[in-house]
Amino acid sequence: xxxxxxxxxxxxxxxxxxxxxxxxxxxxxxxxxxAGPPTTLHLETVAAVGQALExxxxxxxxxDWVGYLPTTTWTVPANSTIQVQIDQExxxxxxxxxFWGKVFGTEGGNMHVTFFDDKGNPQxxxxxxxxPTQAAHTFAIPDLGVFxxxxxxxxxxxxxxxxxxxxxxxxKGPGRYRWQCFVPCAAKTIFGNGGPMSTIGYMxxxxxxx
Amino acid sequence: MAAFHxxxxxxxxxxxxxxxxxxxxxxxxxxxxxxxxxxxxxxxxGQDQASTLKLLxxxxxxxxxxxxxxxxxxxxxxxxxxxxxxxxxxxxxNTPVQIxxxxxxxxxxxxxxxxxxxxxxxxxVAQLVGAPGRSIGGGQTGSGTTGEENKEIHVQVIAQQWxxxxxxxxxxxxxxxxxxxxxxxPVELHVTSLDIIHSFWAYQxxxxxxxxxxxDNIFHVTPQKTGAFQVRCSELCGLWHGHMVDxxxxxxxxxxxxxxxxxxxxxxxxxxxAVPSYAPYYFPLPLVKGS
Numbered sequence: 477x478x479x480x481x482x483x484x485x486x487x488x489x490x491x492x493x494x495x496x497x498x499x500x501x502x503x504x505x506x507x508x509x510x511a512g513p514p515t516t517l518h519l520e521t522v523a524a525v526g527q528a529l530e531x532x533x534x535x536x537x538x539x540d541w542v543g544y545l546p547t548t549t550w551t552v553p554a555n556s557t558i559q560v561q562i563d564q565e566x567x568x569x570x571x572x573x574x575f576w577g578k579v580f581g582t583e584g585g586n587m588h589v590t591f592f593d594d595k596g597n598p599q600x601x602x603x604x605x606x607x608p609t610q611a612a613h614t615f616a617i618p619d620l621g622v623f624x625x626x627x628x629x630x631x632x633x634x635x636x637x638x639x640x641x642x643x644x645x646x647x648k649g650p651g652r653y654r655w656q657c658f659v660p661c662a663a664k665t666i667f668g669n670g671g672p673m674s675t676i677g678y679m680x681x682x683x684x685x686x
Numbered sequence: 687m688a689a690f691h692x693x694x695x696x697x698x699x700x701x702x703x704x705x706x707x708x709x710x711x712x713x714x715x716x717x718x719x720x721x722x723x724x725x726x727x728x729x730x731x732g733q734d735q736a737s738t739l740k741l742l743x744x745x746x747x748x749x750x751x752x753x754x755x756x757x758x759x760x761x762x763x764x765x766x767x768x769x770x771x772x773x774x775x776x777x778x779x780n781t782p783v784q785i786x787x788x789x790x791x792x793x794x795x796x797x798x799x800x801x802x803x804x805x806x807x808x809x810x811v812a813q814l815v816g817a818p819g820r821s822i823g824g825g826q827t828g829s830g831t832t833g834e835e836n837k838e839i840h841v842q843v844i845a846q847q848w849x850x851x852x853x854x855x856x857x858x859x860x861x862x863x864x865x866x867x868x869x870x871x872p873v874e875l876h877v878t879s880l881d882i883i884h885s886f887w888a889y890q891x892x893x894x895x896x897x898x899x900x901x902d903n904i905f906h907v908t909p910q911k912t913g914a915f916q917v918r919c920s921e922l923c924g925l926w927h928g929h930m931v932d933x934x935x936x937x938x939x940x941x942x943x944x945x946x947x948x949x950x951x952x953x954x955x956x957x958x959x960a961v962p963s964y965a966p967y968y969f970p971l972p973l974v975k976g977s
Contacts, residue, residue, distance in 0.1 A: 477762070572880050572970045573846055575861045578957035605956045618849050618929070621863065654929045656848065660881070667881045669847045674925040 548681025568628025574608035592633035732892025
């Protein structure tokens, strides 16, 4: 009897110690690193990853899917300024929620855009918002409060034209932050949010802050 | 009818079990009454839910302790000690015991029914669930000034894959990325979705409401404590469902709320013309989009 009770008591003690250790380790705070120099993130958004101008993926299992290139997993330093350049090659699809036509969370609250007007002439401007119907994609990291609409290439722009969007934002502490596009840009899927919008490696991924 | 009879040899066990049960139940009830139950007390409705949970837990504690105690006690004292299999004495039923457990169970269930009905009839729950047909209708409303005392603030919760945004029709229909509410001020929440089914769950406020496209789901809440609260989606909604979380919800003082909403109105001006007028729900088209 005493032996069995001892086994039970030992088991209970082991389980309790394991639980306390698990919770304790989970709650131990880890300070982030000091701010480092600005980091550059150069991306390309395309209507079909198989036909990208800069980083094409012709052997992709879904070459006709929209996507961010060259990758959708980005590693950046914590507590730092990230300078982003997005070469945007896709046409406008339009936002389901026009509210996302506004720029949030960037330094200065704006972005710089080189684009083509309705006559096909190159233009550039600082913008705090765009016409929601002219959005091709968005660059959004919700947990960092960053939402940037990406202006679609004007239908009258010369063939092979690219809009270039530049902005910067600041990272917080280390962690994994999801990013996504808020334009329902996945053609032929219900609500436009299937396919590439719901597959890591195309219109969604992870920002790894170290 | 079998008489309620306890074998002489079993009486020490019965007495021992009864004493242990009474002591452990008393300790257990006192212990569970010390626990701060979710969703805590940041809103009146949340506090009601926490109180009900505490009551149910206190009532369930003696039952739980009794069952576990019997299992452990039997496993220790009545386990088979000899290698040969021996059949136990036949059990022919015990009417008094059956009457006792049916009666006690009935009393417990009926008591809980009374508590449940009383809770559902209370003013706070009636406020939480609201009444049908109380939509505030379409069009931007309000002047953007501070609401009158005790007049409900209307807030629209808009779910979309995979984020919640909020509109304040009493403040010009301004849309925001976080939910701020003034303390001690009743709020009427209008929950809807732009795409698929989501569920708005403001955990600490004790509000969970389905967010369906084409539906204006109305809930009421009265925050009573300042501080942060978490909003998350509680309906599996796709790839980033698990990340459809916002930990920056805030219950703030009326003056802080006025300052915040004024800043939001200013910021909103850059996109205001492109955002449709406030409506109970929206049907953004086309449903199937893509380049």
